[in-house]
Amino acid sequence: MRNFRWWLAVLMFLVTFISYMDRVNLSVATPDIMKEFGFNKIDIGFLQTMFFLGYALMQIPGGILSEYFGHRRVVAGAVAWWSAFTTLTAASSSFTTFAVVRGLFGLGEGPVFPAFNNFIYRWFNKCEKATAASFMLGGAFVGPVFGPGITVALMLAFGWRSVFVIFGIAGLVLAILWYLFANESPRTSKLVTADELAYINSGRCEGEEKKEIAPWRDFMTSSQFWAIGIQYFITDYIMYVFLAWLPLYLMEAQKFSLAKMGIAASFPWALLSILTFAAGYLSDKMIAAGVSKHNARTWFGASGLVVCCVALYLGAMATEPWMNVLWLTISLGSLGFTFSASWAASIDIGGKFAGSVSGWMNFWGNIGGVLAPICTAWIATNYGWQAAILTTAVSAVIGVVAWLMVKPDMPIERRPNSDMAGVPILK
Template identity: 70%
Template sequence: MGQTKTSFRWKLAGLMFFISFISYMDRVNLSVATPTIMQELGFTKMDMGFIQTAFFVGYAFMQIPGGIMSEFWGHRRVLAIAATWWSAFTVLTGACSNFTSFVLARSLFGIGEGPMAPAFGRFIYRWFNNNEKGRASSFMLSGVFFGPVVGPTLTILLMMNFGWRSVFIIFGGVGLLLAALWYYLAKDTPHDSKFTNAAEADYIEEGLMAGSDKKELAPWRAFLGSSQFWAIGIQYFITDYIMYVFLAWLPLYLIEAQNFSLQKMGIAASFPWAALCIVTATCGYISDKLVASGVSRHKSRTLFGILGLIICCITLYLGAVATVPWLNVLWLTISLGSLGFTFNASWAACLDIGGKFAGSITGWMNFWGNMGGIAAPVATAWVATNYGWQAAILTTAASAVIGIVAWLAVKPDRPLVLKENNNLEKIA
């Protein structure tokens, strides 16, 4: 009788969910506290836009290096150091008192969070069977998107009782504890873990490319000549751009454009993120089931990616022209929720085409996504300041068209690195 395999990989997936959750709480807390910080310190929308952008500059800068480091030094060490770094600067955000200190703290915070996504990409590649990667990715993404679900309400509760500075101190402390837990539990390979048995480790590594643990630099010159390499970056620029418009400005938009009170805003702002969290988790399960049943990765990834952006574009427009505040929230909820199709497809496709260089490919994709994060706060602030909130939402909706076109060039059935019979590698 064969050995019954353990399921420790899913416990690590749960830990990945909580780390992702805390990392996004650390981000969304600033946007929720924005009205209070603006009032207390006299900042303008443009000031807050630049402070938000400072994070994304540091974050985007570390995406590709984070992927390379994860492949050379392992996801265990890289993520533990990154989480310790970003948690320390989350705490220091609570001590900021002027524009310069905010910009410095948030840019260094972004540098710390930068390696997280590439390290998780490498972790998913090494710890999950080929038929589980969509679901595993959904744990990370659901954690990311669950932060803004509870973030507004929890942050406002803490702000009302202890002040806005307490929010950053508390969540930074939790992040430090999770960093230590990850380092203790998450070995670089399943065979190195005392919590997995041979049956689980062997199952995870079924179909794994030979030499996956060999430390080598990804063939970047060849990657840069691939159209799908550029396409997966461009579509993610648009997807993240839209998402970061919500992350950076939804609370203030609901207060200024829809006349919500601070308490009602906390509730209303959580609905779009709850929808995104639910759709992302559901899509991960469905996508893996489709692949396991023989449906091509093109259909289960690319078509999902395009579908999400189409729905997002239409419902953002409907939200922008809605005249009833809670109807506006409904359309915005459907709009952000629909991006769950695209986010899950993006990460699953990234692992499909990246193979053993999953860390580098996810770093590349997330680099472009966070170039969208750099653009979103300031661009949206400029449009809203000069032309109003409706124009800002309509501009965001129009950007989805670029992402839809880019998805047509993403071909998850064609990995960037193929293994030939003579054991040499080539770029697809």
């Protein structure tokens, strides 16, 4: 099959699409769940945090597992796990059961993105990695575009529980497809032509597919390693404020009806999806044309956060509901440049250890996810929604500074005498 790697990229897109649909479903169903079980905003914030806690805890182990067992088994197993707990959300009947199920759901989703970064490293040419990463991220961001509208329609027709059952089943189907078609390496896939394999491997060094333990001692002493984690902590914190609270914010602060909220809440995610693909494509084209990775990644990453900060401030100050939606759309959309640059840069500086480096990066990003729901709930409850948005905007400044230290044109330096560097994995 011609260009089979891009068919797998589409499948990756569908997996991350379902993953984010599964996340946003709770946010959209929040008003009904709060009414049925008597939960308040702090309770819902805690439930969101339980997911992100489980998710964050599995980032680094997920990267290591993907390098040891391979992306094929890790992705398929993780998708099947989280889909089962998505379905079990419908059976939750108390705060405790919701908390346990959402935490275990988060553990299941944790390994997927680091494993996908490992897949991208192995299956795509060096000039395609940002574009391939955009398929991974694009699915995640398209999920919330359609999530509110689809979830609202299912809720109105069948009740909020139906949403979790339907998407749980869809996830199980995708897990099976990934295991059947996504071989560990393009070398072992019968659907990859000789020409495609030659193109994928052009410029790749000998021994890059040899399994080794990641040099964690070198990583932990690298300023690049810490910088890519810090900037992603800020980027994900901002994104998860939108994911966890945008539907309720539009209904409480901007007085949108449920139906109008379903439409308005999709706009920021639609622009984020478009700009993520655009940024990945432009970044790869720039590198292919000879532009340095520093310029193609760093300035995309930093500029996305700058625009996000300014637009969030203008959104907080807006007095008209739809003008507020416009600025929030620009704010979240601009992060498409940052997200695309982040995942491409983690491959640039991590190389064959892209799974471990992206796991580290996404671990810190989802520490932001742990804090975003509960911190935003506390600020909104005590000081109002405007204060919550302004606080989120100010945090972007930290991310801009961190991006200047990522240096994606320089792989993380590995000391020749490192205890951990170059140690083969024995099986």
